[in-house]
Amino acid sequence: MSEEAILAQIMEAHSDKIESAKVLQPRCLSVVAKMDGLVEVAESLKTRFGFTMPVACGGVDYLNDQRIQMIYYAHNPEQKIMLTYRVNLPRDGPKMPTLTMVWGAMDFHEREAHEMFGIEFEGHTNMIPFLLPPDWRGGHPLRKDFKGEGATQ
Amino acid sequence: MTDPIIKPDVMRISWGPQHPMSGQTRILLDVDGEKVHRIIADLGFTHRGIEKILENRTFFQGIIPIERMVMADTANIGLSYVTAIEKALGIEVPERANWIRSLMCEMARINSHLYAFGLQAESTGYFPAVFLWTTTDRTILLDLFEELTGARWSYNFFMPGGVHKDLPEGFQAKVVKGVEYLRRRFEDYWVAMVENAVFEVRCDGLAVLKPEDAIRLGATGPVLRGSGIPMDVRKDEPYAAYADLDFDVITEPACDVMARTKVRYREIGESLKIMEQVANEIPGGEIATKTSPFVRPKQPAEVMSRVETARGEIGIHMFTEAAPNPYRVKINSPTLRNMYVFERMAELSEILMADIPVVINSIDPWYLDSDR
Numbered sequence: 001m002s003e004e005a006i007l008a009q010i011m012e013a014h015s016d017k018i019e020s021a022k023v024l025q026p027r028c029l030s031v032v033a034k035m036d037g038l039v040e041v042a043e044s045l046k047t048r049f050g051f052t053m054p055v056a057c058g059g060v061d062y063l064n065d066q067r068i069q070m071i072y073y074a075h076n077p078e079q080k081i082m083l084t085y086r087v088n089l090p091r092d093g094p095k096m097p098t099l100t101m102v103w104g105a106m107d108f109h110e111r112e113a114h115e116m117f118g119i120e121f122e123g124h125t126n127m128i129p130f131l132l133p134p135d136w137r138g139g140h141p142l143r144k145d146f147k148g149e150g151a152t153q
Numbered sequence: 154m155t156d157p158i159i160k161p162d163v164m165r166i167s168w169g170p171q172h173p174m175s176g177q178t179r180i181l182l183d184v185d186g187e188k189v190h191r192i193i194a195d196l197g198f199t200h201r202g203i204e205k206i207l208e209n210r211t212f213f214q215g216i217i218p219i220e221r222m223v224m225a226d227t228a229n230i231g232l233s234y235v236t237a238i239e240k241a242l243g244i245e246v247p248e249r250a251n252w253i254r255s256l257m258c259e260m261a262r263i264n265s266h267l268y269a270f271g272l273q274a275e276s277t278g279y280f281p282a283v284f285l286w287t288t289t290d291r292t293i294l295l296d297l298f299e300e301l302t303g304a305r306w307s308y309n310f311f312m313p314g315g316v317h318k319d320l321p322e323g324f325q326a327k328v329v330k331g332v333e334y335l336r337r338r339f340e341d342y343w344v345a346m347v348e349n350a351v352f353e354v355r356c357d358g359l360a361v362l363k364p365e366d367a368i369r370l371g372a373t374g375p376v377l378r379g380s381g382i383p384m385d386v387r388k389d390e391p392y393a394a395y396a397d398l399d400f401d402v403i404t405e406p407a408c409d410v411m412a413r414t415k416v417r418y419r420e421i422g423e424s425l426k427i428m429e430q431v432a433n434e435i436p437g438g439e440i441a442t443k444t445s446p447f448v449r450p451k452q453p454a455e456v457m458s459r460v461e462t463a464r465g466e467i468g469i470h471m472f473t474e475a476a477p478n479p480y481r482v483k484i485n486s487p488t489l490r491n492m493y494v495f496e497r498m499a500e501l502s503e504i505l506m507a508d509i510p511v512v513i514n515s516i517d518p519w520y521l522d523s524d525r
Binding site: 024025026027028052053054055056058060061071073077080082084103104105107108109129130131132133141142146 | 196197200202204205240368369370371382384389390455456457459466468470472480481483485486489490492493494524525
């Protein structure tokens, strides 16, 4: 099945819960979800559309638009297609439900995004320090306004 | 850290980062006698913030830090970043450059697999000889790298648009000679290690990862293929010259540590096949499209590049704007994915304390890669 056909099916099933969707490049889809149907659409993408293999997740800080886009990467091992599943969060106090109950392996990556961007994942049960030192007080390093204020004091 | 399981018999042991077999990470183990109940990976000891560094470097400068992610496998890691730049800027690569890239990538894959193979032998505790053999045999590849690029490690040889230098005179013959030598050596490895009764006792049936678990947990590379799932970016989404090259995706059905070791072993054979093909059939022509080091994209773009490294699939998701450096680079590292699989292994099958070095080396971890 072509990327466009899969995308059309996803749109048809969840048109009211998806902000936008496109084929990013061959074998790579991009779906931007609305916040209210986030978990539901993720569940359906996994069970119905075969994106069963979690890859990673991470954020992008758009300082000018005052938003952070959280991106989840998942594979469809049958069709060999990659999905980037996104949601836009406000830059000030970003908060979203965790997707670890859909893709368990996002555990590590959500912990990383929590440290690097300051995103709160509601329902994440294992939010312990990941890459940064446990006593890190320097802010969120991957945010665009991070000035690199030393490590620990 | 998560509290230890509160049972009088369960003890929490910190393993690494100074343990000879652990590498630069700490693993917390909740053990009851010899049996491991829970594995907790404490990563971040080698976190250098490569994603942030890349935001502050021009596209060309970024090739240098990103190659430091996996020193044994710099060609594949470097290629993932260079391919992303080419996609973002719309740079065409000449055919000959693609073939040279494939040659380098396969040499790096063998180099990395040999290292992993040696460590796997070392981790079972009985085969220091195999580690020394693989170290000696890697010299063949390092000599070839040195002649081609001028460096034995971290070559910085790929650039957007092609490669820096053409193959030196007589290089192809040396590649063929090296391949012949390594093929002979591999028969020795098979007898000395894979078929060895002691190695079989340690590795057969250990840390079984069923195919459905491998997919659910997001395994990649030899760990995934060791669970019998034929996924390989070189076949699924060919880059460089892989569409023109003849090779097989190696899988093993047994799903245990032995299967992962065998996958690496047989993948080395496939890589040797590719090296030979490139040496014999490389097309002529240009080696690079001329690209300015100060190149900048005209409008914002977003590209994804995926490359099969020795440890699995690396993904570079690059966001650019009209600036000389990338806006954001997200690196989906293969070791991080496999580390999550390793953390879950104590839940999937029974692992004893003494098996931990064997199991962790079966995922071939490289912590500079997982920490970035």
